Amino acid sequence: MKKKLMAMIMVLFMVIGLAGCGQSNTPKSAEQTPKKITFVLDWTPNTNHTGLYVAQELGYFKDAGLDVDIIQPPEGGALPLIASGKADFGVSFQEEIASALTSDSPLDVVAVGTILQHNTSGIISLKKDNIQRPKDMExxxxxxxxxPVEKAILKQVITKDGGNYDKVKMIPNTVTDIMSALQSNVDAVWVYYGWEGVATQVKGLDTHFFAFKDIDPVLDYYTPVIATSQTYLKENPETAKKFLAAVAKGYEYAIDNPDEAANILVKNVPEIDPEIAKAGQKYLADQYKAEVKQWGYIDPDRWNNFYAWMYDQKLIPKKLEAGAGFTNAYLPQ
Structure with missing residues (x-):
């Protein structure tokens, strides 16, 4: 009887062992397969995008069960791809989203977080040209x-500063090299200071710069932002939260470790000037969150005020409701 009992126990252990082996050889379920995400940039890679490359390099996306492909934008930008479902997330701007929402054929787009907490754009010029404030652009x-939006912003700051916007000599020119432009027949250029402004410092140009937000608070709009579609959020709410949590972690790392983050950016995008990347990263470390506690947070009042200004300036054909075009609901809490 005792031998028979022992034999039965041995058989039971063998069955359990085989069952365990069977489970380990089972193909991964759909839930375990990394979720593919396509992310479209707004321009060539730069320090605005560092948190994305950090999240990719340090495995934050992988840990969240995501497989993220970061791609360059087509000529029409990221929003058309996002709205059509050909991309999941991308970089856009508050004014671009307003135009997309109010066009004759509105796009399904929404901002789900801001990369920078404040608008760092403004006008840069060589010191010798003595453009220290907006009215000096006369x-x-x-x-x-x-x-239209560029000219409206320029007119706003020049007029508010007591200058005459009509006296500015406007020449159409899509500047791709700030240093060369400022040393040619151009006196003033619109730049985003975290990259182009810092670059002039690194290259030794003596410049003046004024930020639009310092002239008029309504121009402290959100640029750039991360956008997706309402359709994507409805169909993939948990994936969206995982993605933004990983991105937030990447930007938090860049805030705490600007040099290391710059190295990661340059490793992934070797054509970037390492010196400009490191200088820009140190500058943006204080801009990603600035005074707020939560990376990505969009202040409703600032968002709504800028849209009201756009409507008043006839930059969009219809008034947008308060809260239109953005949500903070998918940011990590």
């Missing part, structure tokens, strides 16, 4: 993209 040559 009778100076400005390289314009020739877009």
């Amino acid at each position: 009778n100076k040559v400005y390289a314009t993209w020739d877009t």
Whole structure:
């Protein structure tokens, strides 16, 4: 009887062992397969995008069960790809989202977080040209993209400073090399200081710079932002939260470790000037979150005020409701 009992126990252990082996050889379930995400940049890679490359390099996306592909934008930008479902997330701008929402054929797009807490753009010029404030742009040559929102912002700051916008010499010029432009027949250029402004410092140019937000608070709009579609959020709410949590972790790392983050950016994008990357990263370490506690947070009042200003300036054909075009609901809490 005792021998028979022992034999039965041995058989039971063998069955359990085989069952365990069977489980370990089972193919991964759909839940365990990394979720593919396509992310579209707004321009060539730069320090605005560092948190994304950090999240990819340090495995934050992988740990969240995500497989993220970071791609360059087409000529039309990220929003059309996002709205059509050909991309999941991308970099955009608050003014671009407003235009997309109010066009004759509105796009399904929404901002789910801001990369920088404040608008770092403004006008840069060589010190010798003595453009220290907006009204000093009178009778100076400005390289314009020739877009309505650009001209409205420029007019706003020059007029508010007591200058005459009509006296600015506007020449259409899509500047790709700030240093060369400022040393040619151009006196003033619109730049995003975290990259182009820092670059002039690194290369030894003596410049003046004024930020639009310092002239008028309504121009402290959100640029750049991370966008997706309402459809994607409805169908993939948990994936969206995982993605933004990993991205937030990447930017938090960049805040705490600017030199290391710059090295990661340059490793992934070797054509970037390492010196500019490191200098820009140190500058942006204080800009990603600034005074707020939560990376990515969009202040409703600032967002809504800028959209109201756009409507008042006739930059969009219809008034947007408060809260339109953004949500903080998918950011990590």
